[in-house]
Amino acid sequence: METALKEEISRLTSLGLHRRCAEGDLERVAGLTLEINRLKKKKNAVICAHVYQTPDIILGIGDLVGDSYKLADDCRNAPADIIVFCGVHFMAETAKILNPSKKVYVPSINAGCSLSEAVTGADVRKLKADHPGLPVITYINTSAEVKAESDCIVTSANAEKILRKMYEKHDRVIFIPDRFMGVNLAKALGKTPGEDIILWNGTCIVHEHFDPGLIKVYKQKYPGLVALAHAECPSDLIAAVDFMGGTGDMMRYVENTNASAYLLVTECGFGELARIRFPEKNFIAMCRLCPYMKSITLGSVLALLKDPAPQEVTVPEAIAVRAKRSIEKMFELAA
Ligand code: SF4
Known part of the structure; x- marks a missing residue:
């Protein structure tokens, strides 16, 4: 095994990725992340990774990681010529609107969003x-x-x-x-x-289908369990949980509390990331996969970096100027 690959495996291990990989799979993942990170440097690209992406993307190749708000904010000053957006199409459009001189790409043509x-x-x-x-x-x-x-x-x-x-x-x-x-x-x-x-x-096709009745069942089974749900869930589900928020709020809540167990009612990638960030905490699975988010893989990122042209995200200037005004209003009022 070449030295660079060994070093990449130990880098991914130090980030906790080995805990989420099947035996033997870490070497395959490290081969891909190594090649992607080399190409990224050569092309002066930055990779944005939404928290619903898989941990190999978030930890292995992500430069800017977060929820929609953080990524939009970070993209305003992204230090690169190219932004590769591992998230869905509207997020990449937002990055293009906020930083129009950059070339922005999404590594999947299927990364839409039901909303x-x-x-x-x-x-x-x-x-x-x-x-x-x-x-x-x-x-x-x-x-x-x-x-x-x-x-x-x-x-x-x-x-x-x-x-x-x-x-x-x-x-x-x-x-x-x-x-x-x-x-x-x-x-x-x-x-x-x-x-x-x-x-x-x-x-949202992910959050609309959670069963509120299950929250009670989990709470009985795991005394002391705290349930957190994303704000895109229906209100009967929200009424049954302890905390409602976006993914950034949910992560902070987990970080700052000490419950015996956490139930994270949202997309599965978020729970995977929480397990890696807080290995000492106990997480109970109640999640669904977003097919749009999961249409992006390390393989599709690598293919895009090798041949980016077909997946460039563009926004007509007349639309971009008006859209930027409404996004800037958000930054002003959220400050
Ligand atoms: S989870 Fe998927 S479908 Fe739901 S809002 Fe996010 S991107 Fe859209």
Whole structure:
């Protein structure tokens, strides 16, 4: 075995990746991460990895790692010529909008998102015509065209804070496209869905299917268990858990508490990362895979770095300028 490969295996082991690899698989993973990291350096590329990616991507090749908010923020000053986005298409579009001089790529043509696909620019124009004067607050999981039609973007990390600020100036707002998140936010803010907050019917195919009845079962089986759920889950599920938030909030909660066990109700990649970061803590599995996120692999990243042209993400300038305004509004209000 060549020295560089041995060193890569020990680097991945020091990051805890051996705990998530089947026996013998670490050598295969190390071969890929070694080649990707060499190519990345040669091409002056930076790799963004969302927390729903697999640990081999996050730990093995990720330079900027986090939730949608952190990655959008980090991409504003990404120190490279090329951004390879291991996340879904709307995230890469956001990176391109915020840093237009960079070339941005997604290593899979299947990295869509059910929420992003649930609403179009034409839908938002119709909503605005039906509710004149109401501000459009839009979850970041949307296309550039939808962002361009919006007044302010939010992520799960800052949606409640930004909505509170919006309600200081407006009695009613439009919130799109995640219906469940909209209902959860309305509840937290004491607002009535359909009246104070006009919602859209988008859902996340990962978070909409969790069974709230199982939370009780897990709590009985594991005394002291703390259940955390992502804000994209339906409100009956949220009512059954101890904490609701975005993935960044959930990770901080785990870090700063000492429960006997944690139930993480979200995409499986997040739980895998939490297990690696906190090996001394006990995690119970209740997760679902996002097929869009999981369409990216080390192999697809390597193929992209070898031949990036087909998967470049572009945004027409007229749309990018307007979309950037609504994203910048988020940074201003979330600060
Ligand atoms: S987990 Fe849900 S919201 Fe996130 S990318 Fe997948 S489908 Fe979209």
